[in-house]
Amino acid sequence: DGGITQSPKYLFRKEGQNVTLSCEQNLNHDAMYWYRQDPGQGLRLIYYSQIVNDFQKGDIAEGYSVSREKKESFPLTVTSAQKNPTAFYLCASKRGQGQPQHFGDGTRLSIL
Amino acid sequence: QKEVEQDPGPLSVPEGAIVSLNCTYSNSAFQYFMWYRQYSRKGPELLMYTYSSGNKEDGRFTAQVDKSSKYISLFIRDSQPSDSATYLCAMTTYPPRPDRLTFGKGTHLIIQP
Numbered sequence: 001d002g003g004i005t006q007s008p009k010y011l012f013r014k015e016g017q018n019v020t021l022s023c024e025q026n027l028n029h030d031a032m033y034w035y036r037q038d039p040g041q042g043l044r045l046i047y048y049s050q051i052v053n054d055f056q057k058g059d060i061a062e063g064y065s066v067s068r069e070k071k072e073s074f075p076l077t078v079t080s081a082q083k084n085p086t087a088f089y090l091c092a093s094k095r096g097q098g099q100p101q102h103f104g105d106g107t108r109l110s111i112l
Numbered sequence: 113q114k115e116v117e118q119d120p121g122p123l124s125v126p127e128g129a130i131v132s133l134n135c136t137y138s139n140s141a142f143q144y145f146m147w148y149r150q151y152s153r154k155g156p157e158l159l160m161y162t163y164s165s166g167n168k169e170d171g172r173f174t175a176q177v178d179k180s181s182k183y184i185s186l187f188i189r190d191s192q193p194s195d196s197a198t199y200l201c202a203m204t205t206y207p208p209r210p211d212r213l214t215f216g217k218g219t220h221l222i223i224q225p
Contacts, residue, residue: 006155031211040120042217043156043200050211058212090155098163100146101202101213103155 002027004104006091011109013078013085021076021107023091032074033092033101036060043090049074078109086110115139118201118216126224131188135201135216138182142203142214145177147186150198150218159199160186191223 004025013019023032034046045058049068063082068074074093078085088108092101118135125131133147144163148156160175162168168175174187184203188195201216 004155033212040217043215045212048212088153092155097207097211098144100144100158100161102158103148105155106153108153 004091004093004102006089006104006107008107009105011107012112013109014112016080018077018079019109021078021089021091021109023074023076023104025072025074025091025093025104027093027095027102028071029093029095029102030071031094031096031101032068033094034058034064034066034074034076035090035092037088037090037106046076046089115214116201116203116216119219120217121220122222123219124222124224125191127191127193129191129223131191131195131221131223133186133188133199133201133219133221135184135203136182137184137203137214139205139214140179140182141205142182144204145175145184146202146213147173147175148200148202149195150200152197156200193223193225196221196223 007022031050033048035043044060046064047066049055065077090106091104094101116137147160149159150156162175165177165179172189176185198218198220200218202213204213
């Protein structure tokens, strides 16, 4: 089935540790996005990529990094510089300009 | 003023009722409008996608856009307990510059059996 797969579903981070969240899509979509969702805050854009080997910062990029080496993959690294990483992280993709975004089922990150 | 305003609820209605969910926005450049449904611990699922003003119907769902009032609505007819979820509105400009969405914070809907 075509879709967006995020893994793992749950992730725990120790202090000072970097962790990487996986996002894979088999929809042949060009653009991919990472959001953070906190209670009462709505979705906030972390990074987005419109094409392979190119990405842009969103509204809350500090403490996060991404890569886009393949069209189908857009991993997000939460670095130790992100002091409040506990949140629900959502990956999305879309086919092209003016098209709606489609989401994966998220990764919940917590601090040990 | 926030770009997109959405009442967080919760909105509780009896099964079978017509539900009206709404968003207001301030940026007159918004042209594409979306509604997403999000169940607990799941990602948002696209329900409706409309361009510019007017109505769009899909089964029990109707999306309405009033650009003159900067107001969008989602109506759910014959509501079911399975419709209980958080509903997010989202919108973007035309052409999408930059290519990103602006979201409301979501309305939590509860359908009582």
